Amino acid sequence: MELRQYQKDALNNIIRSHRRGNKNVLLQAATGSGKTVMASAFVKHFVEQGKKVLFLAHRRELITQCSSKLDAFGIKHGIIMAGSSAEFWYDVQVASIDTLRSRSITNKHEELPKADLVIIDEAHRCLSNTYLKLIRLYKDAHILGLTATPVRSDGRGLGHIFSDMVQAPSIGWLIKQGSLVKATYYAPTIPDLKGIQSSMGDYNSVQLAERMDNPQLVGDVISSWKKIAQGKKTIVFATSVSHSMNLAESFVDMGIRAAHIDGTTDHDERERVLSEFNSGTIQVICNCMVLTEGFDCPPAEVCVLARPTKSLGMYIQMVGRVLRPHPGKEHATIIDHSGAVYMHGFVEDEVKWSLDPKKPLSIQERKEQRDKEETMIICDGCFTAYSGSNICPKCGHVAEKKSKYVEVIDAELGWVDKATRTVKKKLTYAPEFREEFYSMLLGYCAMRGYSTGWAFHTYKNRFKELPNYSNAEATKPSKECRNYIKHLQIKAAMSKKNKRR
Known part of the structure; x- marks a missing residue:
C-alpha cells in the first residue's frame, strides 16, 4: 500500500522522535487522515527489524479495521478477541483490551503477548485503569498512541503517558486537499442547559438526558431534519439510550426508515442495523455513545447533534463521522441542536493541541464560550447569532424573552457563516x-x-x-x-x- 506524502512525513516524524529518546509518542491525526494506515506502516517498520508488536483497541470494529489494513500491507498477525481463534506464533497481535484484560490479567489463563511496540488506538482513552495497568506491564516497550483528539474529556492533555506528540495535517487542511468534505452547519435551536452540573469534565449525563429527552425538542430535531436533510443518510447522536430510542421512534412515526443502537445492543443486531444503514435500507441511525469512534460509513452525509457536550474531543469525533468523501457527496451537513458550534467553533478551525496534563485546552476561551452558551440568541429578524443583550447588534431587533426551552415556531434555518457566526441565507426547503x-x-x-x-x-x-x-x-x-x-x-x-x- 502506497502512503500519501503527509502520511510518510508523519511516519518519519515518529521515527525521529523515537531516535531523540521519546519512548512514548502520540500521533494526532484527524478523522479520515488514515491513522490506521500510518500505524500499519509503522508496524511494518518494526517487524522488518525482527521486533514484536501489540495493537490494542476497545471495539470490535476497530480491531477488524486494523486487521484489514495489516492484511493490505502483507503483515501476518493474530487476533485476540472473543470469537477469534488465537494465533500466538505471529509477531504481530491485534487485541481487544477487554479480552486481553480478562484472559491475561484478571483470570491469567494466557500469558501476555511479548511486544517491543504497543500501539493504542483511540489513545485519548489511555488514562483508564485497564490501559494504565497494561502500560505499566509493558514498561520496557515503546508506546505509540493514535487519536484524532489528544485530550481527556475535561480538555487536559495526555502528558502523563506520552513525552512527545506528532501531528498530522488538520481537518481544515484535509478539506482543502479534498481528503475530507467541507461541512455546512445549521443551528436550529440552542438548548437551555442552565443548572446542569458537570461530571468528569462534561455535562452530568443523567441531568442532561432529562433536559434533552423532551417531546418539544425531539420534535424540533425531526422537523429540522425534514427541512434540511430529508432523503439523506443520517447519524443522530443522542444523550441517552431512552433519548435515542425516542428519536428513532419519532422518525419512524413520520414514515422515515430509522433504527436505534446503543452499547447494550446485541452484536448480531448491531451488525444488521449497520449493514442496512450502509446499504441504504435504513436511512437514519440514532445512537448513544456507540458511533463516536471506529465507525466508517463514507456515504453518510448528515450529522445531527442532539447531545450537548463540553468536550471538544467528543464534538470533533461526532462530526468527523460524516466528513469522509464519497462519490456524489459534495459536503457534509451538521444540524446542531446542542449548541456545540457556538461553544467549540467549527471542526475545521485550527486547534492548538497540547500534552499538558494540568491545563485544559484553551481553558479561558472555552470558558468564555460556555458563558455565551447560556445567553446566545439567534435574531428572528436577520438570523445573526449574538449574546450579552436582547437587542441585535446588526439590525436592532429586540428579542423576546425565551422560555425554558428555545421555542421553534418557524425557525427559518440558514447556513451558519464561519467568520461572523451569522446566517448568510435562508434555507431552501426539501x-x-x-x-x-x-x-x-x-x-x-x-x-x-x-x-x-x-x-x-x-x-x-x-x-x-x-x-x-x-x-x-x-x-x-x-x-x-x-x-x-x-x-x-x-x-x-x-x-x-x-x-x-
Missing part, C-alpha cells in the same frame, strides 16, 4: 417538505372552511413560489404547521394594532 406542507395547508382550509386560495397564497408567501401540486390531497396539519399559522395570525394582529396607532 421538495418533499414543501409538498407535504401544502397538503397540510389544504387540510387546515378544510378544517376551518377556508377556500383553497388561502392555502395557495400562504404557501406562496412562505416559499416565494407557486405550489405546483395538482394532485395534492388535504392532510391533517402537524403541530409545526399549526404553529406557523399561529405565528402568521399573531404577526397580522400586531400589524393591525400598529396601524391603528
Whole structure:
C-alpha cells in the first residue's frame, strides 16, 4: 500500500522522535487522515527489524479495521478477541483490551503477548485503569498512541503517558486537499442547559438526558431534519439510550426508515442495523455513545447533534463521522441542536493541541464560550447569532424573552457563516417538505372552511413560489404547521394594532 506524502512525513516524524529518546509518542491525526494506515506502516517498520508488536483497541470494529489494513500491507498477525481463534506464533497481535484484560490479567489463563511496540488506538482513552495497568506491564516497550483528539474529556492533555506528540495535517487542511468534505452547519435551536452540573469534565449525563429527552425538542430535531436533510443518510447522536430510542421512534412515526443502537445492543443486531444503514435500507441511525469512534460509513452525509457536550474531543469525533468523501457527496451537513458550534467553533478551525496534563485546552476561551452558551440568541429578524443583550447588534431587533426551552415556531434555518457566526441565507426547503406542507395547508382550509386560495397564497408567501401540486390531497396539519399559522395570525394582529396607532 502506497502512503500519501503527509502520511510518510508523519511516519518519519515518529521515527525521529523515537531516535531523540521519546519512548512514548502520540500521533494526532484527524478523522479520515488514515491513522490506521500510518500505524500499519509503522508496524511494518518494526517487524522488518525482527521486533514484536501489540495493537490494542476497545471495539470490535476497530480491531477488524486494523486487521484489514495489516492484511493490505502483507503483515501476518493474530487476533485476540472473543470469537477469534488465537494465533500466538505471529509477531504481530491485534487485541481487544477487554479480552486481553480478562484472559491475561484478571483470570491469567494466557500469558501476555511479548511486544517491543504497543500501539493504542483511540489513545485519548489511555488514562483508564485497564490501559494504565497494561502500560505499566509493558514498561520496557515503546508506546505509540493514535487519536484524532489528544485530550481527556475535561480538555487536559495526555502528558502523563506520552513525552512527545506528532501531528498530522488538520481537518481544515484535509478539506482543502479534498481528503475530507467541507461541512455546512445549521443551528436550529440552542438548548437551555442552565443548572446542569458537570461530571468528569462534561455535562452530568443523567441531568442532561432529562433536559434533552423532551417531546418539544425531539420534535424540533425531526422537523429540522425534514427541512434540511430529508432523503439523506443520517447519524443522530443522542444523550441517552431512552433519548435515542425516542428519536428513532419519532422518525419512524413520520414514515422515515430509522433504527436505534446503543452499547447494550446485541452484536448480531448491531451488525444488521449497520449493514442496512450502509446499504441504504435504513436511512437514519440514532445512537448513544456507540458511533463516536471506529465507525466508517463514507456515504453518510448528515450529522445531527442532539447531545450537548463540553468536550471538544467528543464534538470533533461526532462530526468527523460524516466528513469522509464519497462519490456524489459534495459536503457534509451538521444540524446542531446542542449548541456545540457556538461553544467549540467549527471542526475545521485550527486547534492548538497540547500534552499538558494540568491545563485544559484553551481553558479561558472555552470558558468564555460556555458563558455565551447560556445567553446566545439567534435574531428572528436577520438570523445573526449574538449574546450579552436582547437587542441585535446588526439590525436592532429586540428579542423576546425565551422560555425554558428555545421555542421553534418557524425557525427559518440558514447556513451558519464561519467568520461572523451569522446566517448568510435562508434555507431552501426539501421538495418533499414543501409538498407535504401544502397538503397540510389544504387540510387546515378544510378544517376551518377556508377556500383553497388561502392555502395557495400562504404557501406562496412562505416559499416565494407557486405550489405546483395538482394532485395534492388535504392532510391533517402537524403541530409545526399549526404553529406557523399561529405565528402568521399573531404577526397580522400586531400589524393591525400598529396601524391603528
